[in-house]
Amino acid sequence: xxxxxxxxxxxxxxxxxxxxxxxxxxxxxxxxxxxxxxxxxxxxxxxxxxxxxxxxxxxxxxxxxxxxxxxxxxxxxxxxxxxxxxxxxxxxxxxxxxxxxxxxxxxxxxxxx
Numbered sequence: 001x002x003x004x005x006x007x008x009x010x011x012x013x014x015x016x017x018x019x020x021x022x023x024x025x026x027x028x029x030x031x032x033x034x035x036x037x038x039x040x041x042x043x044x045x046x047x048x049x050x051x052x053x054x055x056x057x058x059x060x061x062x063x064x065x066x067x068x069x070x071x072x073x074x075x076x077x078x079x080x081x082x083x084x085x086x087x088x089x090x091x092x093x094x095x096x097x098x099x100x101x102x103x104x105x106x107x108x109x110x111x112x113x
Contacts, residue, residue: 011049011050013073021071022041022068036051037057039060059089069092
């Protein structure tokens with residue numbers, strides 16, 4: 001048997017609406033020349049890393065290992081320094097399947113109210 005080191009791929013969003021979804025498995029802090037944060041997800045495609053940023057890091061705070069999340073790239077805005085800042089939305093799974101959510105949204109009216 002030949003053993004191969006497992007290394008995660010890196011998610012690089014390019015177009016508005018690009019998404020990555022998976023189970024959050026942790027993060028590494030103070031990585032590289034700029035002391036960045038790198039987040040790790042277990043996705044359907046395997047292990048993936050997502051580089052943090054000033055716009056993404058606050059949205060990732062408080063995540064717990066094992067949580068199912070989705071990160072969506074929503075575009076850029078100019079920064080004060082002249083470079084574009086990438087913007088993201090982060091979604092977490094509330095633990096309910098879609099059918100349960102639909103049932104909650106459609107509540108029957110009670111006569112007399």
